[in-house]
Amino acid sequence: MGRLLVFGYGNPSRGDDALGPLLVEALRKENLPQDAIEFQCDYQLQVEHALDLVDKAAVLFVDAHARCEGPFRLEPVAPRRDASYTTHAMTPQAVLEAFRTVLRGEPPPCFLLSIRGERFGLGEPVSEVARASLQKALEAAAAWCWRWLGRSVRGQAP
Amino acid sequence: MYEHLETAENPEGLRRVVIDPVTRVEGHGKVTLLLDEEHRVRQARLHIVEFRGFERFIQGRPYWELPVLVQRLCGICPVSHHLAAGKAIDQIAGVDRLTPTAEKLRRLMHFGQVLQSHALHFFHLATPDLLFGFDSEADRRNIFGVLEAYPDVGLEGIRMRKYGQEVIRAVSGKRIHGSACIPGGMNKALTVAERDELAQGIDPVIGWCRNALALVRKLYLANRAYHERFAYIRSNFLSLIGEGGALELYHGGLRAKDEHGRILFDRVDDRSYTDLMREEVRSWSYMKFPYLVSLGKEKGWYRVGPLARINNCDFIPTPLAEEARREFLATLGGGEPVHGSLAFHWARMIEALHCAEAIRELLQDADLLGAELVLRGERRLEGIGVIEAPRGTLIHHYRVNEEDLVVRANLIVSTTHNNQAMNESIRQVAAEYLDGRDLTEGLLNRIEVAVRAYDPCLSCATHALGKMPLVLELRDCRGALVDVIARHGDGSIEAGRRSVAGG
Numbered sequence: 239m240g241r242l243l244v245f246g247y248g249n250p251s252r253g254d255d256a257l258g259p260l261l262v263e264a265l266r267k268e269n270l271p272q273d274a275i276e277f278q279c280d281y282q283l284q285v286e287h288a289l290d291l292v293d294k295a296a297v298l299f300v301d302a303h304a305r306c307e308g309p310f311r312l313e314p315v316a317p318r319r320d321a322s323y324t325t326h327a328m329t330p331q332a333v334l335e336a337f338r339t340v341l342r343g344e345p346p347p348c349f350l351l352s353i354r355g356e357r358f359g360l361g362e363p364v365s366e367v368a369r370a371s372l373q374k375a376l377e378a379a380a381a382w383c384w385r386w387l388g389r390s391v392r393g394q395a396p
Numbered sequence: 397m398y399e400h401l402e403t404a405e406n407p408e409g410l411r412r413v414v415i416d417p418v419t420r421v422e423g424h425g426k427v428t429l430l431l432d433e434e435h436r437v438r439q440a441r442l443h444i445v446e447f448r449g450f451e452r453f454i455q456g457r458p459y460w461e462l463p464v465l466v467q468r469l470c471g472i473c474p475v476s477h478h479l480a481a482g483k484a485i486d487q488i489a490g491v492d493r494l495t496p497t498a499e500k501l502r503r504l505m506h507f508g509q510v511l512q513s514h515a516l517h518f519f520h521l522a523t524p525d526l527l528f529g530f531d532s533e534a535d536r537r538n539i540f541g542v543l544e545a546y547p548d549v550g551l552e553g554i555r556m557r558k559y560g561q562e563v564i565r566a567v568s569g570k571r572i573h574g575s576a577c578i579p580g581g582m583n584k585a586l587t588v589a590e591r592d593e594l595a596q597g598i599d600p601v602i603g604w605c606r607n608a609l610a611l612v613r614k615l616y617l618a619n620r621a622y623h624e625r626f627a628y629i630r631s632n633f634l635s636l637i638g639e640g641g642a643l644e645l646y647h648g649g650l651r652a653k654d655e656h657g658r659i660l661f662d663r664v665d666d667r668s669y670t671d672l673m674r675e676e677v678r679s680w681s682y683m684k685f686p687y688l689v690s691l692g693k694e695k696g697w698y699r700v701g702p703l704a705r706i707n708n709c710d711f712i713p714t715p716l717a718e719e720a721r722r723e724f725l726a727t728l729g730g731g732e733p734v735h736g737s738l739a740f741h742w743a744r745m746i747e748a749l750h751c752a753e754a755i756r757e758l759l760q761d762a763d764l765l766g767a768e769l770v771l772r773g774e775r776r777l778e779g780i781g782v783i784e785a786p787r788g789t790l791i792h793h794y795r796v797n798e799e800d801l802v803v804r805a806n807l808i809v810s811t812t813h814n815n816q817a818m819n820e821s822i823r824q825v826a827a828e829y830l831d832g833r834d835l836t837e838g839l840l841n842r843i844e845v846a847v848r849a850y851d852p853c854l855s856c857a858t859h860a861l862g863k864m865p866l867v868l869e870l871r872d873c874r875g876a877l878v879d880v881i882a883r884h885g886d887g888s889i890e891a892g893r894r895s896v897a898g899g
Contacts (some may be wrong), residue, residue, distance in 0.1 A: 251468035286558040319540050339543040362829040
């Protein structure tokens with residue numbers, strides 16, 4: 239069984255765009271079996287990140303979302319050829335599509351954790367709304383990890 | 397050459413077509429065309445929402461924070477900003493020359509950055525046009541189309557990029573937030589294990605670079621007359637230059653050549669850049685228009701980036717890339733600089749090969765594993781760092797006060813240097829291919845192909861879902877809205893751009 243991958247992306251100097259990397263940072267400090275989880279951060283997703291998914295048991299992408307209803311949303315993502323290739327950044331769905339096209343196989347189960355943010359200006363601090371969302375999203379991310387590690391959420395932390 | 401298309405005389409009676417966004421470039425740019433009733437192009441402009449507020453973001457911060465701070469300005473080329481700021485703060489720390497180990501670590505990081513950036517641009521953003529043709533189906537003209545039709549080509553491009561990223565990570569310790577550059581040197585030594593791991597992977601990378609170079613050469617020459625004429629403009633060229641006229645990406649003097657290849661100035665200390673160039677403001681653009689002082693506003697604009705560097709240098713100090721440079725100039729140059737805008741792609745792959753070769757050389761250099769990483773000097777109040785970023789010359793200029801805080805910052809990025817050239821290129825395309833014709837998606841794509849050749853980075857690096865709604869508007873000659881096409885933040889498009897035809 240491969241490791242899990244938690245992949246947060248966003249620009250830490252763009253206000254709430256920092257939510258992806260911030261969640262990864264916080265999740266590292268949780269009482270999780272760290273050797274079973276790979277943590278990664280980047281400014282944005284790109285085609286080469288398809289190679290990071292190889293041999294992973296499951297993947298959790300984490301990003302800020304300006305139009306998220308509620309503090310966070312956790313949903314499965316499937317390969318999809320969307321228009322995000324038109325910039326230097328890609329969506330998780332497009333990265334999965336790249337995986338399928340290049341590696342001629344199905345990617346591991348992948349999920350997107352969208353965290354609600356509202357301010358994305360250069361040099362802005364993380365907003366109060368985003369901080370509150372982050373806390374709730376962190377619980378969801380930890381639960382996701384436990385679920386995929388084959389353990390129940392409660393009572394079995396090492 | 398096409399200045400007459402910068403500003404139409406009577407714009408109020410003209411039909412306005414907007415290409416917004418320009419796709420497969422980073423950030424948000426748009427092109428506006430003004431057409432008369434006979435579909436004659438009367439005005440063509442590239443508008444870019446430039447990096448705004450960067451200087452204010454930087455002012456008031458301690459100077460030693462700058463390399464970490466500025467890499468967050470752009471998610472596309474954080475290493476370029478990191479290194480340019482690093483060079484500037486070396487000077488503030490009173491250090492003009494780093495230890496051999498520190499300088500070689502920075503060079504290694506920079507070669508990794510240029511390699512991965514060039515790979516992304518060529519395989520992801522440029523090859524769809526070159527492989528399938530400018531008029532091919534729009535939904536095929538993308539990276540997925542390339543991966544399906546040419547899986548080996550696509551995979552090699554991805555692996556080249558991945559390798560470049562690994563080089564950056566090994567030197568800086570992290571993919572993002574790296575703090576490699578510190579005043580007077582580097583923060584972290586490279587371990588033997590890191591060096592060996594990189595060395596193990598470099599030979600295939602050189603092979604992939606050679607394949608990419610052969611591919612771009614083949615594609616370019618397959619329709620040579622067309623590719624040479626496409627977006628053809630004549631310009632001056634500016635870049636750093638190394639010892640003896642060598643291609644130089646990290647540190648050197650400034651060299652400029654005119655359109656005939658005659659040297660305008662050479663090996664000028666990059667810290668005197670303000671004596672050489674000025675930036676003009678025009679009312680219709682957010683972005684400034686730099687020009688060489690000696691030639692004035694009208695004739696002093698220039699190009700930077702891979703094509704400028706290959707045209708400007710006398711040789712490339714790695715054998716395979718040098719062989720490729722000679723062949724490139726012998727094939728396309730005819731004793732003069734190469735001017736065709738699509739030749740940027742070919743030049744870019746020559747540089748990618750050079751980076752891979754240079755990485756291999758550095759990984760065999762004992763200095764790379766040294767422990768002497770930092771020097772100290774006498775504190776100064778000003779620092780100017782200039783490097784050749786993937787897209788061209790990048791200038792960081794800072795002044796600090798006695799309390800170590802930044803009081804003035806000036807950044808000139810490569811996309812700004814190329815502003816006039818990109819505008820000239822789209823005007824050439826508009827005049828050559830669009831003038832008097834009904835507009836189709838394929839014709840409008842030619843405008844974008846011209847812009848993409850420069851690989852402009854318009855990024856603000858904010859990419860959160862839902863933050864990039866992009867809209868194309870078609871208006872009639874009275875300014876009334878005829879049609880709107882939207883691309884949403886999740887990438888979905890409500891309508892195809894083909895509907896702009898006719899009008």
